[in-house]
Amino acid sequence: MSAKIAPKAANTAASSVISGTAALPVEFAGLGRSFPTADGTRPVLRDVDLVVDAGEILAILGPSGCGKSTLLRIAGGLDRPTAGRVTIGDRAVASYDVRCAVGFQEPRLLPWRSVAQNVALGLPRGTARGAGRQHVERLLELVGLADFAGHRPREISGGMAQRASLARALARNPSVLLLDEPFGALDALTRLKMQDLLLDVHAAEPTTVLLVTHDVDEALQLADRIIVLGTEPDDDERGPVRPGADIRQTVVVPGTRPRDRGSAELAELRGRLLDGLGIDRHGSARGIPSTTTIPAFPY
Amino acid sequence: MTDASHPVLSTGPAIHDGDDVRVAVNGMNTVVARGRGAGREASVTPTEPARRRLVDRRWFRIAGGAIIPVALLATWQLVSTSGAVPVSLLPSPEMVWLAAVDLAQRDLLGLYVAISTQRVFIGFAFGAFFGLAVAAIVGLSKLGDILLSPTLGAIRAVPSLAWVPLLILWFGIAEDSKVILIAIGAFFPVYTIVAAALRHVDRHLLEAGRAFGLRGLRLLGAVQLPAVIPSVISALRLALAQAWLFLVAAELIASSMGLGFLLVDSGNNGRIDRIFLAIILLAVLGKLTDALVGLFERWAVKRWA
Numbered sequence: 001m002s003a004k005i006a007p008k009a010a011n012t013a014a015s016s017v018i019s020g021t022a023a024l025p026v027e028f029a030g031l032g033r034s035f036p037t038a039d040g041t042r043p044v045l046r047d048v049d050l051v052v053d054a055g056e057i058l059a060i061l062g063p064s065g066c067g068k069s070t071l072l073r074i075a076g077g078l079d080r081p082t083a084g085r086v087t088i089g090d091r092a093v094a095s096y097d098v099r100c101a102v103g104f105q106e107p108r109l110l111p112w113r114s115v116a117q118n119v120a121l122g123l124p125r126g127t128a129r130g131a132g133r134q135h136v137e138r139l140l141e142l143v144g145l146a147d148f149a150g151h152r153p154r155e156i157s158g159g160m161a162q163r164a165s166l167a168r169a170l171a172r173n174p175s176v177l178l179l180d181e182p183f184g185a186l187d188a189l190t191r192l193k194m195q196d197l198l199l200d201v202h203a204a205e206p207t208t209v210l211l212v213t214h215d216v217d218e219a220l221q222l223a224d225r226i227i228v229l230g231t232e233p234d235d236d237e238r239g240p241v242r243p244g245a246d247i248r249q250t251v252v253v254p255g256t257r258p259r260d261r262g263s264a265e266l267a268e269l270r271g272r273l274l275d276g277l278g279i280d281r282h283g284s285a286r287g288i289p290s291t292t293t294i295p296a297f298p299y
Numbered sequence: 300m301t302d303a304s305h306p307v308l309s310t311g312p313a314i315h316d317g318d319d320v321r322v323a324v325n326g327m328n329t330v331v332a333r334g335r336g337a338g339r340e341a342s343v344t345p346t347e348p349a350r351r352r353l354v355d356r357r358w359f360r361i362a363g364g365a366i367i368p369v370a371l372l373a374t375w376q377l378v379s380t381s382g383a384v385p386v387s388l389l390p391s392p393e394m395v396w397l398a399a400v401d402l403a404q405r406d407l408l409g410l411y412v413a414i415s416t417q418r419v420f421i422g423f424a425f426g427a428f429f430g431l432a433v434a435a436i437v438g439l440s441k442l443g444d445i446l447l448s449p450t451l452g453a454i455r456a457v458p459s460l461a462w463v464p465l466l467i468l469w470f471g472i473a474e475d476s477k478v479i480l481i482a483i484g485a486f487f488p489v490y491t492i493v494a495a496a497l498r499h500v501d502r503h504l505l506e507a508g509r510a511f512g513l514r515g516l517r518l519l520g521a522v523q524l525p526a527v528i529p530s531v532i533s534a535l536r537l538a539l540a541q542a543w544l545f546l547v548a549a550e551l552i553a554s555s556m557g558l559g560f561l562l563v564d565s566g567n568n569g570r571i572d573r574i575f576l577a578i579i580l581l582a583v584l585g586k587l588t589d590a591l592v593g594l595f596e597r598w599a600v601k602r603w604a
Binding site for chain 2: 076078096098100101102104106108110112121122124125168172
């Protein structure tokens, strides 16, 4: 029951529904964020310079606690940087910027509202009643929840709640879609279906997507480009490690979507990304050279 | 327990039916269980209307609730007819009934009940309204909290009877002073409970609400208030009880009608039958008005929980 996404229905719905605002580029310039602690401040992010093109899907990887979510929250105006700035299009990000929509790690649905009412919460201000209702109906169809529109969040499964949460974010017609490990809590099969759903939606309406994830395969499957956040590697010769994470690695994912989940190229990239995340490949750890057809970045 | 919790997530529309029944039957318990992040667990309740247990049946609840009052009445009747206690200390139920009939024939009973109820309702309405408004200010804004809560805490510490002489001097012995005293009594439970609840609304939901463009009053109406509905209902219950308490305090001291007046007047005249009558009326009226809050609660739970 939790996997009721009919691909055909999804495709037709996706192509007919969402005629949103145009995708916008996102630019991070010299971005830093530190949090006050009992003894001074603790830098989490530093010197993040990044341009996300309009319509690009960018995946942000990194070990947990490295500031992935913080970066995303800053992009959406849910948090403010302590250094640098973020611009969406040609305007700086405002507090809770209306051009963004956020899909949180948890569904965060209002428990006292029905699924449809929760999705309607995402509609931009000033949407006409009838048009809004139609839009919500189509979105629910798109995420396979049309039969559950009147249910309360506690009456549906976790995967369904997460889909409702995605529908709510899509209801905004965002220029920039910010997804914070949106499928992290889902079971493996539902996660794959949700990834395909996201790609369907993106194909119909190519909005800019920033996707935080800890799943390398998910990043490879969905993204045009992947950045890896992390702190400096521990190196005795260069003195103490500078605190705070920055971009350690950028990977342009080859090929076009939808990608073959089993391709050898992706497998190689996967190993390289895991390396960057501090997970040794057995071969490279033992000094065995790995053969690859992919040149190192930049190509 | 386990077999009861099983069919919940799989049944579609049946949950709705089951839900309604559960809400209607459990009344207050349901609300208290819901609010605070109860989320999923709230649906883990027996939902088969066909096989309800005896304690969930309406007639059983009514009959069960009547057992103790009926037993008390019977004991009262027995003790007073046995002559073990002199009538000047314990009038018989019949005497109390006759006192009620006597007052009713002189058109006083209805008047006393009406005026007392009116005072309680007006005072409660004002107190609850301002309680909610101030709770919103204190619970939602840091500045409001810093500015107001120490002062309000001090005013809350003043015992109710201490206000009476001041209010009488300022507003006279007419309705104003009594209604204001009752409003003070109803204000503080609502303010205290709701302000505390508003401070602890789920941060995640608030952030989601803000991220989707809700701000100020819209955020209050869409997220914060529904999230604290269970607290608001308990606060209103408490405020109503306080309102009756303050009513008697007001009427005991300066009044020419009302149940509190009946109490003090009968006490001065040694009419113990009327004292009993006034106490019984206060109990019944308090319970009836509490049932009104119960109706509101059922509606609110259906709407928001």
